Amino acid sequence: MPDDGEAGCILLDVRIPGMSGPELQRRLNELESTLPIVFLTGHADTATTVQAIKAGAEDFLTKPIASEQLIEAITRAVARHELVRDQRTRLDSLRALLAKLTPRERQVFDLIVCGRINKQIAHELGTTERTIKAHRHQVMEKMQVQSLAELVSIAERLGARASGGEVKA
Incomplete structure (x- = not known):
């Protein structure tokens, strides 16, 4: 049930046959559906x-x-879903690139994004410094970046920790 890559939106009433709208919302959340929910109700x-909004409803009309x-x-819900989906896809791609680093390259990556020279x-x-330069070159190549600024930006998007700079991926 989680979305299959298509942008979309679920239009849901509070009262539906068989279960309540909020109950269906809870079940969709358990299934990790990323489709936004817009409630439309006369009840x-x-x-x-408040319950629906706290549970992640995009709107309540x-x-x-x-x-x-x-x-x-x-339209707002679908646009937001497209944006979130695209961001999630990009993060998944970055995590895949990060996973291709060797353990030593990963250490170098973490220290570079910490600001170490x-x-x-x-x-x-x-x-040796020469060895680190070689690792740094490999990190830049594998992460598909041209500059240190791009590398640091990737680390930030992946959730670099302030204490130590180690990325949780």
Whole structure:
């Protein structure tokens, strides 16, 4: 049930046959569906609205509603879903590149994004600066970046830790 790569949106009522809309939302969340949910109901109350929004609903609309307003809400939800899906795909690609680094290249990567220079990395890892330059070149190549700024940006997107710079991937 999690989305198959297509952008979309689920339009859901609070009251549906068989189960409540919030219950279906909870089940979709358990299935890790990334499709945004827009609630449209004639049976809104504050508690249900708050519960749905806290559970990740994109919007909560009350009937009667103008068709333009409904279309706008769905359009926003689909656009956000496309953006999130594209970001997730890019992060998955970056994680795959990071996973291709050897353990030593990974150490060098972590130290580079921490701000260490080649000489410091060589000292810390007990090797020569020339060896570190070779590892650094391999890291840049495998991560498909041209600059240190790009490498640091990738580390940030992957969640570099402030203490030590080690990326959790």
